[in-house]
Amino acid sequence: MSTQIVLVPGFWLGAWAWDDVAPMLAARGYAVAALTLPGLEPNSRGRGEVTLDDHARAIADALDRGVDRRVLVLHSGAALPGTIVLDRHPDLVDHVIFVDTAPVPDGFAMNAELEGAEFPLSAAWETEMADGSMRELTDEQLSTFRDRAVPQPGGTVRDPVVLLDPARLAVPGTVICTAFSSTDYRSYAAQGVGFLAGLLEHTALDLVDLPTGHWPMWSRPAELVELIARAAGR
Template sequence: MDVILVPGFWLDASSWEEVTPPLTAAGHMVYPLTLPGLESADAPRAGIGLRTHIDAVAAKIDSFDAPVVLVGHSGGGAIIHGAVDARPDRVARAIYVDSGPLADGGLINDELPADGEDVPLPPWDFFEDADLTDLTDDLRAMFRARAVPQPRGVARDRQQLRDERRFEVPATVIACEFPSSMLREMIAGGHPYVAELARIRDVEYVDLPTGHWPQFTKPAELGAAILAAVDRTAGN
């Protein structure tokens, strides 16, 4: 199958490089994306918003004849959900990596400090301890060296969804920072954070205990988890 990989904040297509080998070895075609404004530290970011990134993913979907699998990490989960809403008949499965579908009217994160049109990678003490699990000093140095400022509009724009057929697209949630059992409990309790996820008809949960960046801390395990979801989808 064709698999489109959407990175989280501050990352480009190369962030998936240690995740993709199991997928390509199994014969799947992978397409890691570098979204607008993330091409380099010097790339222009003015005017780039959440819809810009959703439209970029939708355009990639349109380049294929058959339905694709979308994978979104962190803030990329909101982006792929917007793309599912835009192309519900062209997505075979959405895979959320330590993320989930962002509901209409929601925003990704307006608490991240901005510098003009840029949202730089914050200092490590900005994050919760659970975010940083398994992220060694060497991995932190690597991440910070490759990090590109995120366009401010992507973090602060509100999600706009229109097509309820998005709830018919199967989803996989790969839970890292906290177990999937917690997500299930939140859904059962009617927590607003998971209200959109609760409306998806077919959701499977996979536990991959680590921090918020499994593509760095457990790339082989993440690749295997994505491959299993893609293979199940291809077999349907």
């Protein structure tokens, strides 16, 4: 049985974010596609015109209709366009994996008040450091992150998610909880944290723990690969 794994990085990142993960998955026999979403190319022009819908279309286009199974891996902010893909194409995703993120509810926007064409990493760096999301990253990894990060297209941060098909709620999935535990994930969702509200709606999600920071593809790549492969085989 042929299985494709599509790796989608979160804000500021391109396909390079998966450089430690993709080869290990390929060595296990998976067809691996690591994506750089529109506007996140280093020399992208017109970044301010890129929309959340553009990102959703790019993810959907990457799903190979010719394989037996398609596994969609979404890190962080990629959950927004990824949830749109589940809504539009629930039949094309056999398993979805959320890496320190979760499916979002209809109408959710990351930051509807954001102004400007771009959202650079520099605007969030101090908060990310203070919140501990960079936990277990080496100085070299932090430096590489800052050097290679590309400003996130502003539209993908402001645009609300529009969801129409409840079939998305039954797509089998795994949430890999890293910066916070699975217990915390459930608790925060129950408390009404908007980014995690989708956990209350989806009916086929397993939550597993991988204690580290928000970027396990760098801090714990081998362990992350093991969890992705385990989920992909379900």
